[in-house]
Amino acid sequence: MDFHLVPVAEVARSLTTSPIGLTEEAAQQRLVEYGKNQIEDAKKKTVWQLLLHQLTDFMILVLISAAIISGLVGEVKSTYVILAIVMINALVGFFQEYRAEKAMEALKKMASAQAQVLRNKQASKVEASELVPGDVTLLEAGNIIPADVRFIETHALKVDESSLTGESTNVEKNADVLPEGDYPLGDRLNMGYKGTFVTNGRATAYVVGTGMKTELGRIAKLIQTDEVETPLQKRLAVFGKSLSVAVLVLCLIFFGVGWLRGEPLLNLLLVSISLAVAAIPEALPAVVTIALALGAKRLVKSHALIRKLPAVETLGSVTYICTDKTGTLTLNKMTVEQTYEVPTFTLSVLASRNGLLTAMALNNDVVNDPNGNWLGDSTEVALAQFAADKTYVRTILETQFPRIAELPFDSQRKCMTTLHQTPEGILCITKGAVGVLFKQLDSSQKASIPDLRKRVDAMAEQGYRMLGYAGKLLPELPASIVPETIETGLGFIGFAGLIDPPRDEARQAVAECKAAGIIPVMITGDHKLTAKAVAETLGILSSADDLVMTGSELANLDEAAFDAVVENVRVYARVDPEQKLRIVRALQARHQFVAMTGDGVNDAPALKNADIGIAMGINGTEVAKEAAHMILLDDNFATIVKAVKHGRRIFDNILKFIRYIMSGNAGEIWAIFLAPFFGLPIPLLAIHILWVNLLTDGLPGLALAYEPSEKNSMKRPPVDPRQPIFSGSLPWFILWVGLLIGGPRSASRPGLSTMELGTGKP
Structure with a gap:
């Protein structure tokens, strides 16, 4: 139901409630029906699920398979080393994911701990989580609105909705029904929303939505989605799958050729495992993580x-x-950017002063805390600050023009008036929407309204929020201080244009x-x-x-x-x-x-x-x-x-590392792959490859993480995220450099046997 489009009485009928609230019994029944007024978590993964998720990468599965096969054929040391590398990478990923999902807890913290409601015709405090649709809640300045509500009545109520709607100014609320139309949240002036903050005034309201049925709850549902993969994660995933498939094909070819030649199956298994370990850059996840961590530290x-x-x-x-x-x-700070003072209208009591600045200083409820900070509505703070910067300070002016009465601002009049005692009579200063003030001007100023309206419209088109000031001098304080007598026959003083500046x-x-x-x-x-x-x-x-x-x-x-x-x-x-x-x-x-x-x-x-x-x-x-x-x-x-700039630098450096590490690994692959074709024994076993890679890949590769940015990094368009890591000339570079490294090795020292390599004998 669109509660902002229907009268309060109809809201009450639809919720089966009344302005005196629910009975405790009815509230408990509805609590069972609607559930608690709290944000619900999506089903969370257990610690074990998070840990196992890190082991589903295709490259990791290939390494785990290699470790298992190594253990089965008696190469237990290789199994231990491979599994240790796998677990280190898994733990790094686990801790990243474990820390990621805390948004729901933060949403819960926004909820008010307690709320004041009418139950059994009496005002009482209940846990905010116990609120139900149909409850009547009482709100005042300083409260966090505990649920989505439809206001029954308001008194100078203002709400800070910036965290929910992005609206930079406090919103004046009322209980009036809105005409038919499509209204975004920020324009639903008769509604209040869970988690927003009452800055001024008080109100009574019906609870119309609780828990996940509130606007805050709808946001919670939108947050409960799977994490979006980054370009690097997508590229590395494609890179890993492509590389793993290539490794498996290479191993099958090698195994098939060896089997046809009558090679011992155990030797073929050891060589195939060595090929797989040589091809997979097991140091890549750790080095990428370290490179990213270094980048994060710089940021x-x-x-x-x-x-x-x-x-x-x-x-x-x-x-x-x-x-x-x-x-x-x-x-995020309202500021007065432009002002205009009518030169043809002055009050005798303000003849020696700037009338507009005097009105700005006197007509506000802003105060200073002990530290000198301004406290009050953001718009009024901006106006008071502007006047004070021009030496028109309210506390000083009120020693000469003490305030003796006021008509507070309300959303129907769109005005606020303060009355001040002066030697010549009662000074009335009215602040409000410019269009409203035009209707309340003295007949002597009617002719100037078209010109004033042009000036106001010109500033409004620049995005300024416009506020006008008008005033008059009364001989004495009226017996009845009402808008009909105070806010009529005014003289227009001027207006101010405010904006949250860039x-x-x-x-x-x-x-x-x-x-x-x-x-x-x-x-x-x-x-x-x-x-x-x-x-x-x-x-x-x-x-x-x-x-x-x-x-x-x-x-x-x-x-x-x-x-x-x-x-x-x-x-x-x-x-x-x-x-x-x-x-x-x-x-x-x-x-x-x-x-x-x-x-x-x-x-x-x-x-x-x-x-x-x-x-x-x-x-x-x-x-x-x-x-x-x-x-x-x-x-x-x-x-x-x-x-x-840091991000582009890191991606460039990761590409440099992949070029470096894959060229070295390609050399190992060429050496192992070509050796049997030259009638040579296996030059490297899995454990030897892991040891060589540990020394030559990880630590030297980290130096590339410190490479400075390319000079043109911020003058070129972003790298297409769909572009794979193996693109352009990179694959060919890796192949020919790898052949340059591994070819001579595969042909060297022909007398070296597998057993000698295993024992480290020269």
Whole structure:
């Protein structure tokens, strides 16, 4: 049921409840029916399941088979060595996966521990997990909303929904039914959602959704998906399968030729095992892990914390960065950017002052804590800060203009008025939506409204949130302080344009992303005009082909229509969590590799399912951090560019290592494979190969992890993630260099026997 579209009375009927709440007996019955109001975990893997999962790689299975065969034919030492290498690699992977899945625990922490409800016609506190649909809950400033609710009545209620919707300002809530239409979460003003925070006022509300039926629960379901493989994991998987198949074919050919020649079966088995061990780069998983760990260590110094090691390399393959606006590209701090004061209207009591700055300073409820920090609504803080920076400080001004009464802001009037005592009478200052103030102006100012409206519209089109100020002087305090007498016949003082400003460093980072062939896309819960203005300022929108799309427009597109335009959309506004996930998946379906940045609960599903999820470390919620692959410790979008450079460097160095290790292994293969054709004994057994590889592959190969970045790494397009590791000239390089290494060895020292090699006798 769309509870935001129906009257409160109908909500009560559908839930079989009333404003006096449920009885305790009814609540217990519903608890059995609906279950507890808590986020449920998906079925978790056991420790043993996680460990066994590490042993399913095809290359690992080949090594395990080789170890078993070695044991059966009496080469127990080879078995021990091979199994030890397998277990080391398995443990490294196990600990990475074991630490990965904590997002559900973070979601649970967001839930309120207790809630105040009406039960048996009395207010009482219950565990939030015991709430059921139909309960009447009481909310006040400082509360976390414990379930999805439909407001019955509100009193100056404001809710911080930024973690859920991405909306940067607190939302004024009311109990009014909304007209028919399609409303994103941020526009459902008569609804409250589990996990959001009441910043001001109080309210009474019906519980309409609990547990997994809440918006937070729906997000939890979206998080409960399988981990997305990174480009490196995909490449190594293909590389491992291809190499393993080639090894098996090589061993079968060798075994078949030897059997036809009448070679002893035991010798053939030993040689086949040696071939398999020689071909498989058993040091590769460990060296790749170490290379990634070194890269992660470097990134920490650049203020990027890697939670999942393969993500280090993934950055080098990213083609799209889908970034949240609030707190990521912007400062997450409302700021007054432009003001306009009407020059033709002045109040005598303010003749020696700037009327607009005086109104900004006096008409707010902002206070300072002992440390001098501003406390209050983010919009009011911005206005008070702007006035204070111009030396108009409320505490100083109120010594001359003490506040004696006020009319608090409410969503119906869209105004707030403060009344101040002055020597000349009562100064009334009204702050509110500019369009509302125009209707309340004195007749002497009506003629100037068209000009004022043009100025306001011009600023609004730039994405600013507009607030106006008006005032008048009364001879004395009225007996009845009501809007009908106080907020009429006003003189327009001026207006202010506010915006959450872009980060300076984000602008440069966007330019560097484009130079590196990476397309930045803004995905935000904020309004279209605001999002578009920020995107244009940062350079995300830079051509006529770049599109801006709202969540409502996206909802009206089927998959085919969206697929046709997804690569041209640069800004998405007013989107919900499922749509963010849809955007990421649509780009992935177009063979793009997607990074998603964000800080809110609403970003978690997209962070989890993107090729690399990047959470904000300072302003990010725990849910976002646990779902992400990487955390920006400084919340700086520019840090992503540094991380991309590191990612490209690591991938380049891993390719160098594979070229090095496979060339050496190819030499061993050629030596073993060619020896029988020259009538020579087996030159190397499995245990000897493992020892040689330990000395010549692992430690020397690590030096390649310290190779500096290529000079053009950030001037070239990303490497196609679908491109296999064995591409271009690499296979031929490995073959001929391996032959150069192994050919002469296979023809040398013809008198050396298998037994002599086994004993180490010269």
